[in-house]
Amino acid sequence: MILFVLTLGLSGCATEGKVPAEQAVASFYAAVRAHDGERACALLAPEAADGLRTGGQDCAKAILDLDLPGGQVRESAVWGDEAQVRLTHDTVFLHRFPRGWLVRAAGCTPRGDLPYRCEVKT
Template identity: 50%
Template sequence: MRTPFVVPALAVLAVAGCAVDTASPVRAAERFHAAIAGRQEESACAMLARRTADKLPAPGQTCADALREAKLGPGGQPTSVSVWGDEAQVRLAGDTLFLRRFSDGWRVRAAGCRPVPDLPYECEVED
């Protein structure tokens, strides 16, 4: 069971593309899901925040292996985006992602997130 992902009141997290996306968290989220859909898990790993990529794999597993096993939604069209400074939440038709803007662009900190009533989000991939 994954631990709940806490979303501070003034924070929401980051997504990025094969190359990190410097323009928008929405585009970064879409690129992340495009890489997953295209079975390019290594590229998707490159879009994760360093802490997320480091924490994701189990011992003896690569980041790409862990993403192949993660139960991520299908992505889809953006339905909403919220940005608070360097933090963002992007809701796609089939997934909710949290992103953070780093010096090199937007990176995914959490994906496969589902709201839990009266609790923080629960995410398949998180830091």
């Protein structure tokens, strides 16, 4: 009985954690679709934003130069401070920071047993 109650409690937390992660992905892609590079970069984890600053190009310009596919949410999972949101054309990885969920990787495609290949990554 205790195990059953504990399982219900843990699954409830996982379900509640999915919505904010999915909302963060929706906000990120809304900024990309609106060509608001500054807003999109503000929704990236600091390391991911830094990774786009190459060759003298700033994050806001670089993020808009990528062909990020996006799509509708198909499923999501949360493990503590880490989340994965699968879209129809993309997989996005997030980390929960004190200010909320931020995108660690986007434009990700699976490669079988190999790690995902991502356009935006930490």
